[in-house]
Amino acid sequence: MTVRRIVTVSAGLSTPSSSRLLADRLTAATERALGDRGIRAQVRTVELRELAHDVMNAMVTQVPTGELPGVLSDVAEADGIIAVTPVFNASYSGLFKSFFDVVEQGALDSVPVLVGATGGSPRHSLVLEHALRPMFSYARALVVPTGVYAASEDWGSGEEGARELNERIERAGRQLALLAADHEQRAEDPYDEPVAFADLMSGLGT
Amino acid sequence: MQFGIFSVGDVTTDPTTGRTPTEHERIKAMIEIALKAEEVGLDVFATGEHHNPPFVPSSPTTMLGYIAARTDRIVLSTATTLITTNDPVKIAEDYAFLQHIADGRVDLMMGRGNTGPVYPWFGYDIREGIPMALEHYNLLHRLWREDVVNWEGKFRTPLQGFTATPRPLDGVPPFVWHGSIRSPEIAEQAAYYGDGFFHNNIFWPATHTKKLIALYRRRYEHYGHGKADQAIVGLGGQVFMRKNSQDAVREFRPYFDHAPVYGGGPSLEEFTRETPLTVGSPQQVIDRTLTFREMFGDYQRQLFLMDHAGLPLKTVLEQLDLLGEEVVPVLRKEFAANRPAHVPDAPTHASMLAAKRAGDHNEENTEVRE
Numbered sequence: 001m002t003v004r005r006i007v008t009v010s011a012g013l014s015t016p017s018s019s020r021l022l023a024d025r026l027t028a029a030t031e032r033a034l035g036d037r038g039i040r041a042q043v044r045t046v047e048l049r050e051l052a053h054d055v056m057n058a059m060v061t062q063v064p065t066g067e068l069p070g071v072l073s074d075v076a077e078a079d080g081i082i083a084v085t086p087v088f089n090a091s092y093s094g095l096f097k098s099f100f101d102v103v104e105q106g107a108l109d110s111v112p113v114l115v116g117a118t119g120g121s122p123r124h125s126l127v128l129e130h131a132l133r134p135m136f137s138y139a140r141a142l143v144v145p146t147g148v149y150a151a152s153e154d155w156g157s158g159e160e161g162a163r164e165l166n167e168r169i170e171r172a173g174r175q176l177a178l179l180a181a182d183h184e185q186r187a188e189d190p191y192d193e194p195v196a197f198a199d200l201m202s203g204l205g206t
Numbered sequence: 207m208q209f210g211i212f213s214v215g216d217v218t219t220d221p222t223t224g225r226t227p228t229e230h231e232r233i234k235a236m237i238e239i240a241l242k243a244e245e246v247g248l249d250v251f252a253t254g255e256h257h258n259p260p261f262v263p264s265s266p267t268t269m270l271g272y273i274a275a276r277t278d279r280i281v282l283s284t285a286t287t288l289i290t291t292n293d294p295v296k297i298a299e300d301y302a303f304l305q306h307i308a309d310g311r312v313d314l315m316m317g318r319g320n321t322g323p324v325y326p327w328f329g330y331d332i333r334e335g336i337p338m339a340l341e342h343y344n345l346l347h348r349l350w351r352e353d354v355v356n357w358e359g360k361f362r363t364p365l366q367g368f369t370a371t372p373r374p375l376d377g378v379p380p381f382v383w384h385g386s387i388r389s390p391e392i393a394e395q396a397a398y399y400g401d402g403f404f405h406n407n408i409f410w411p412a413t414h415t416k417k418l419i420a421l422y423r424r425r426y427e428h429y430g431h432g433k434a435d436q437a438i439v440g441l442g443g444q445v446f447m448r449k450n451s452q453d454a455v456r457e458f459r460p461y462f463d464h465a466p467v468y469g470g471g472p473s474l475e476e477f478t479r480e481t482p483l484t485v486g487s488p489q490q491v492i493d494r495t496l497t498f499r500e501m502f503g504d505y506q507r508q509l510f511l512m513d514h515a516g517l518p519l520k521t522v523l524e525q526l527d528l529l530g531e532e533v534v535p536v537l538r539k540e541f542a543a544n545r546p547a548h549v550p551d552a553p554t555h556a557s558m559l560a561a562k563r564a565g566d567h568n569e570e571n572t573e574v575r576e
Binding site for chain 1: 336345358360362393394397409410421467468470471476480481
């Protein structure tokens, strides 16, 4: 059976957090949609809170400590990423941004990403469009069209509200599955197969 | 196997006294440290090159020329020479001149430099660092080997009928190491020329260093310079020692906690676990350094970073005594044991001259037979 690797990143801070709640539902929707295509999802869910010190270590010294190196290499090998952050000060949380700041440049190139955010008020829902989407576009990720924002009230809304959120989650999961199914692992590791010297020198004075 | 030290040349406040050395004091301290390195029996002293505060060594050949005059044996090197923002013509001349002054006790380590603004200050663009390093070194390599060079490239004005003077001592260019911590292109470059490859692994986990060195070794063999295990590898190291390991930790911790490079980051304990930094007894340093061979294979040069983070000169000199008296003699013996006979030492002027003479001799014989 074909396997696709999904890494889910949640930047929620409390336990349980609504970001994690949303992240789990997006993950489940993605797994179902991949399953419909006969693909098994291999999921790793990362709570950034547990990596917070390691992320800061990497930020100030570039030395990856603790579990971080393993997480970063899973991110680099993912066929799809689900990234969910709480909204802090009208944007993604600092921890969320810092984590993606220490992801190797180029690691997200052409990697499908599904963005999600949670907040106390629905008024911040556009954070997906003005903060998360541009950041992942900069990283050359393929951000799926549907992002999912869940405000506190969505978790307790009546049937209609719940249906809207559910539909959005399912649609987002389908879109991520669609891209992840076709995602090709990047070319060889440059440390395994270097560009030959003659090619490196092409166009240069010799 | 060569053992030595490399200095970044940072001017850093001593966090235990709040005192910052002057540039003059730091420069004089670097020289004293280099002289001490020879005195305690080390093989190599290498200086960094920087063009921004808080670093002092902007003029490596001035410093190394002075040290050459006051030493007899130690090899003078760089860590690193900026092959990007320096004019390769000037590198060719400066270091050939130094070679004559030092009677051949000179080699260089090429590096790109990672300080963004230095590039535009010298009229370049950091985004072109790799192609610039490749083109500049290619020209440097020719300038030392061809008496008259005609050259045209992307990053420097063309040369017609140019001869770099003086010519390298005995017609033998200085040996070159290429230093890189993450670029496969530089490992490939070192392998192509059959030059040395130095990984300054002091901030890196072994798994990463291993990949890059393995790549260099494989490509060294590919380009026909010898077997992979004969490639010329150098490694960094970073140590602080006291007879009693608890004393070493207690004394070094404030320097670690405030060091510009890792202060505010991982704890001393995390850092010593994840990187080659060793803070403890001389025996711990010996044990740790010996693991490098297990990880990366037999190698040719081990350089330690000893004088940074505001450590006072007196402390650094004590560290060098420990390194020279208690650590390096044991390492020499241990590294020599089980070292396969076909693994070469790092090339020196004497060994390259002997190889050249043997080569010339063979050519003459061939001509006679023809």
